[in-house]
Amino acid sequence: MLTEDLKIQCTELLPAISFEEGGEWLNAYVASEDLKSFLGKLRSLPGLEFDYLFCLTCVDWKTHLTMVYHFTSTIHRHNIVIKAKLDNSNPEIETVSDIWRTAEMLEREVYDLFGVKFIHHPDLRRLIMPDDWKGWPLRKDYEDPVNMIKL
Amino acid sequence: MFSLEGITTVIHEWLNNHFSPTLALLTEFILVGLAAIALFALLGLGLVWMERKVAAVMQIRLGPNRVGPKGIFQTSADTLKLLLKEGLVPDGADKFLFNLAPLVVMIVAMLILAPIAFAKNLQIWDINIGVLYLSAISSLSVIGIFMAGWASNNKYSLLGAMRSGAQIVSYELSAGLSVLSIVVMTGSLSIRDIILSQQNGWWIFKAHIPALIAFVIFIIAVTAETNRAPFDMAEAESELTAGFHTEYSGMRFALFFLAEYINIFIVCAVGATLFFGGWMPLHIGHWQGFNQFMDYIPSSIWFLGKTLGLIFLIMWFRWTFPRLRIDQLLNLEWKYLLPISMFNLLLMTIIAIMGWHF
Amino acid sequence: MVEEIGRTSEGDLIINVGPQHPATHGVLHLVLTLNGETIKKVEPHLGYIHRSIEKMCESLSYRQFIYVTSRMDYLSSHINNHGCALCVEKGLQVEVPQRAQYIRVIMDELTRIASHELWWGAMAMDLGAFTPFFHAFRERETITDIMEKTCGARLTMNYMVPGGVMAELHPDFQKDVKSFIQLYKSKFEEYNELVTGNIIFQNRMKSVGYISYDDAISYGCSGPVARASGVHCDIRKLYPYDIYSKVAFDEITETGGDSYARYLVRLKEMTQSIRIVEQLIDNIPEGDFQAKTKAVLKLPKGEFYQRVETARGELGVYIVSEGGTTPYRIKFRSPGFSNLSALEHMVKGLKIGDLVAAMGTLDLVIPDIDR
């Protein structure tokens, strides 16, 4: 499906969606509370069927965090990038691990490194850092005098 | 000519001429014990070296080549290292059983040496139920492995021991049945009689294809019984790190290691005795000239040659095949080997009764 | 006496596979819940080799960060570097000279063969056969020698730079590659005799670690793991980069979805890689090996995503740029991470031996997962 068509269809599904110009694929901003239901529709509606979540990550913009979801469809071969802004101090978002199973591990990684809490996640624990680790390493304000060597 | 034949007789007569019968017997006991231990050490070292060399060449490597010519003293150096190492006992281990286990395995391996004929008239104990004794004792070693697995207080060890138990109990059956098929042919349980019955040809040739099948089953079963790859479920180092001897180090580990090779030697010696006539040279029917020529080769060479040949076969298996899974291992025994060997025993019995063998 | 520790309330055994375990090929830590020999639960614990490469890259310039990515999936370091270089080029909008593209693709495919060779040997070792490992290394060694001559290193090459490759090919390169192809072809049948056809291997791998088409997609599997379940996901075919659109090769898919299918996919992929190299090796065009780039690279503000097909699957390089000389945020979508997440689904209810067989055919490289 062409980017323009995707844009129209996404706007139909969620009027509050906003698009970002530029970039290789269609970039769409979704409010964090609408995300779960919107992504559910993206996964299941015929013609869209974004069944392959190939990247799930987060970006710290100092003022806020942005969740970034990269989707592709193995049936229609179209791609979309969905972003959701999160509050810096108490980032919370619904999990999508029940829609895409791969999200379970990826969300654990994001929780571990950015401190984003995924509501209804089946097993939200630290994945990479030790269980008793303090802080969220990939945030921009993270300081670790022992392990981070400044050249 | 170099020969080990009659060496026992000479010693026996010399001792009886010089000492009282009691003292002579006692000296003989000690001599035999020392000989067994020495043989043990030598065999262990030699076979480990052989294994490493065989493995290396099959894996396009050189293998040990630094200590001594062709690395022949490598295994002695390794043993020395193991002797000097600290033998650790893990926390929470059952210390008594933990220490006992390698000894049990070792003693069992030593016990089986008794009825084996190393050359003409060179046998520690010519017992009239030799074959029965062998199968009875050889299944005891699983107790040592169980002990090691339980006492280590390690779950890998426990799993390894459980696997080993299931495996040895199953494979004992088909090993026993294939041994029995030769017993049926000879009508005797004594090792000596079995060897003598192959005066005019070895059983593997004399008893047609059923003997060949029995031999193949025997080799598979004993490979499993000695916990060798492709049946090394008890060790399975890519699954259970080292299985039942995960927690063993130093000399205790060395004992397990040596016992494994002694066990291989023994089962191969038994195989050589049953199917290839032990020390009996290659005789073919009534070809007198050929038979006499073969007799010139000492019986001990015949025995060692056959045994080493079988050991090589088992090593060849190990460095070619992957490991079976535990359920496949049991499937192989109960679905394939056991039915085949039972049917085969029937055939052998018919051959023996009808006298169709040579 | 022996205490009862490490048991669940149902009496199941909890066992730690790793971080030091022969089958995990590194420092992966799996916590297994076992009922006898049967696996009830697999829980991966990661991070033993976590170096926070993503954070490191935030303070390195666009030329510098590429070398770090060799240390992620060290078995396909060329392809990692290639993905990063492509992503930076996408931002800079640099046209890479044809010669450099040819060299890059040849190097990628040689790396893929080398990686699959190592996997083949290591997987056979997982299943208990030691000999294939050494035989595989014989061929792999030839490739690393070729790499060493041209790139100067055997494992972490750092040969791809934004705009092309770092150095001209070694004069012997074409000759060496051709002799490698000869060697490979003469030895390939051996692989089938020693492993593929072997009844024990087949029994160990068939219907073990099954993952269906839908599950493979849902778990985000990529590379040979997904292709063994019938998913068409070869980035080289779907989103061709450099000159992959010009070379003829087949995307290997199987429908089995089990370990054996994954095994076959990888084995056939090696042959396809040889095919690609054969097509290109004689036709490397003359020209520059590197495009002219500025001394200090600055990516424009924006986001850039590049997908490449490594030996293990789809690697994604996601660069968020603020217009500076260093990336603002960089994310590597590693294939092993997603493939590992499917492990529990694959092995639930199977035996410990099957775990090893399934893990072997997932071809995990732990630094790739932990980053």
Next chain:
Amino acid sequence: MFLKDYIKDVYGAVRSLLKGMRMTGYYFTHHKEIITEQYPDNRATLLLAERFRGEVILLHDEKNEHACTGCSACEIACPNGTIKIINKFDVSPEGKRKKALDTFVYHLELCTMCNLCIVACPTDAIKMAQTFEHSVFDRTKLTKKLNNEDSKLREGVE
């Protein structure tokens, strides 16, 4: 029918196993295929590729001159802080102060052999050496000064 399949199974299995054994048997009897390199013994004949990256060296010619102008391009290019250039100021006979290399500090323990410094060098003063036996017992020995004593900049290199 069942029996036929059973026998076929067994036959096929045995055949596949024998094939594998033939392969290992071939290697057992063909010692020419052995590929082991006896490393410390073959040092004399060991050939390393000329591009092999062992460590960074500063090239000196027979007059004890090097081509390093002390521009610090390598220091900037290095991702790990492996190189530290310490400059001094020579005073030329005409009284002009000229920047020159004082010490080229190289931390081998930090180096990842990425070759970026070599590429960055504008005067080709440094290159990668083929040495690879770097292990020492004392970590401080890995911090090296690459320019020789009293070495100076080659004439004509700017």
